[in-house]
Amino acid sequence: MKRRKGTSESLMTKAGGELDDRFKLAGPARVLMNKVFPDHWSFLLGEIALFSFILLLLTGTFLALFFEPSMTHVVYEGSYVPLQGVGMSAAYESTLNLSFEVRGGLVMRQMHHWSSLLFMAAILVHMLRIFFTGAFRAPRELNWVIGIVMFWIGFFNGFTGYSLPDDGLSGTGLRIAEGMTESVPFIGPWASAALFGGAFPGDSVISLFYILHVFVLPLALLALITVHVGLVFVQKHTQWPGPGRTEHNVVGFRMFPNYIMKQVGFMLLIWGVIAAMGGLFQINPVWLFGPYEASVVSSGSQPDFYVMFLDGLIRLFPAWEFRVPPYFTLPAVFWPGVVGMGLSVLLPLAYPLLERRFVKDRAHHNLLQRPRDVPGRTGLGVMVVVFWLIAVITGGNDVFAETFHISLNAMTWAGRIGIVVLPIIAYYLTYRICLGLQQHDREVLAHGLETGILMRDPEGRFYEVHQPLAEPDEHGHTELEYSGAVVPKKMNRIGALEPTDRGFFKSIEEPDPNGSGNGSRAVGGERRDEIEAGKKH
């Protein structure tokens, strides 16, 4: 069939008209398509979590077709020889079957696990970005709170997920969860009996975790993600300070086609990476662990990375049990396990309010802060990161001890002392570094940037030539005010020096022989013209 030119366009107009007649879309569609988004790589960290979540839903649905959330006792008769004839739960058997008997099941299982790790990691990094740039400040406190809540829902969604296979490793995790639950004063044993349907491990916890893992928690996440992204949309994204950027505008590109194409491309990129990881990198090889038995464990039992800080805290906490014989016991694990987890939920939730109270800043902020400009907050953040890292490393201290031939007890003591001392040192160092960076910014604004050109004056003194950023006064000083934006520190940042080479495999641009530009980093053809113009002289 021959297609005439113009048909498709008129067809689209017609379809659009029909839709608009029914749904009155013309106005909202235009607003949506024209919406301006600010651009920065760090604004895409949250999207990694979003896209991993979508993939989690897709792969998870596949897994649910084959997984059997039941602790019915069966004897394995599948094709994995070492476990043949071994008694196990139906949940573990169906996980083995997913890996060995279902076509493509293993790659799906591994993709699911990798995307869950990426999901949690992306949330953490995204959260750091929000924290260190002050993006949680008014009017966005609620979105920060939603984000923290989503991290914890993701945490429990992950924990319930990796507990489902009922293998040796996940059963050990459940056992620790049991010990933590029972440590809660007064309600502990009751809570544990409710969780496990009686004595640990019982035969109901897998089906309870299953409904939480595949329905309740993902539904909550989905609802919160909708609100989270919706709020970003309604409140408009924050932006970095820079030329033309104010608290009252958004500088960037349009939602359609620019933003949406980059988003779709980024989503597919992340999915591609996860798919490759799912095929190439083994994760959670449950067949090696065997079914869960209360009497079996091995060293090197680590939870997924986002749970490790909790395990590390439990390892580090001293053997302090509070006892009033014979009536009352407060087990040691209560402090790091229950109080520690509670604080790591509550403190981040409260942080925006605390900062508001202490800094007495009630204004709305749409421009981001550079971490160096808020040394107190940045120091606090690094402090928490160091604390968390020590806890995570301690969560694997048996592996470190074995790999590097360090005494395990020494690792524990290093962790105990380090987790108290190092965060304080980290705070101090961060604070000083921030001040130093601030000072250097002011210096460049006042004296210009370092050119790297050394001169010797007639008296024999050496000095470095500085390039002022504006017309200097008679003392060679420039009175430029710091605006919170990046201060150029290298000549090529102000366009004075072009990058000497461009191109991935081979040079696509000759270096500028004059070594001087026009002071602006224009894009595309414009610059090429100017370089050529320079050559003609």
Place this chain on the structure above:
Amino acid sequence: MSAHNDDRQPDDEVDLSDPKLSRFDVYREGLRRDGIEIIHYEPRYAKPGTKVEKRMERIVASMFLGSGLFATLFVAAYIFWPWEYEGAATWRDPQTWYTPILGITLGLSLLLIALAVLTWAKKLLPVEELVQDRHDGGSAKDDRRVAESTVDTVVDDMGLKRRPFLVKAALLGAAPLGLAAIAPLGGLIKDPADMLTVTGWNAEKHNNGEPVRVMLKDGALVRPDMVATGGQITVFPAIEGGASNEHALAPVLLIRLRAQDAEALRANLYPMYQDAEAMWGDFVAYSKICTHVGCPASLYEQQSQRLLCPCHQSQFNVIDNAAPIFGPATRHLPMLPLGVDEEGVFYAKSDFLVPPGPAFWNRPSLPEEDEQ
């Protein structure tokens, strides 16, 4: 006026029926109505159809096609590649490569289509920079006033202020309904009863009052000659399902100490274990469930006589009642009073004297345990 926001001045509006307007003029009017101004907007390539542009189009097109190729390969591999696991396969066997091939083909297909879309966006779309008004900080005054009066009218219509009794009655009525909505969760609640204090070694509960014998995981009854000096085995109560997870507090580590170690332990024995004559010869049986949070404390080091729990590295001294000597555990591993019956089989003289496993707030203890 009420139909318009403060920020939209109707008199500025371009007459869209003006035939002289180009498509772009109309488009820009749309942007203006959304508070958007174009700072910079120009095609990526000054002249359309140049060699560079064509080259970029070809690159993007080939990435799309390559993506399709790898997707096809994925589907073909999924269907035709031998995948069935047949026991130990080496790297020469094709089924070893099934999962990696699926991952690589699907991954490359997704990566290529991603790069195609991204390259399209970054190398072919116009260069643009726009600025949009943010309108931060709440609605216009008028909108707020109208909304307030709307809410007030609704509140007034319902008479929420005039009818306080009605409001209270509604709250009083709804609160129990809320409770009723979550009450069925009570179905999950179970009395923990003796689940944390009584184990499979309890003769009255699990063996009709007959002493519970000691067995291996496979059900074989344990006799003293089955453990070499300095050796240790994991044993279970010889009852129905005794080695299964049904009795997750029951697993016990049976250790045959060297003579001098046994002597040391006998000298250290807590009074409660002395009274119960908990050791049998050089044999001692400790609960395997760590008193910290319940992992099996199963790594036995013969030389230093330590038991180590691999989960949180609590360490217990075997020749001192398995008292904790390092790590977060605070209580010793309870000892199972051991005996050997007339048939030469180990049996438990009683259940553990104090509950094994992780602590809980009302965990019963014996005075000498509290003195530790």
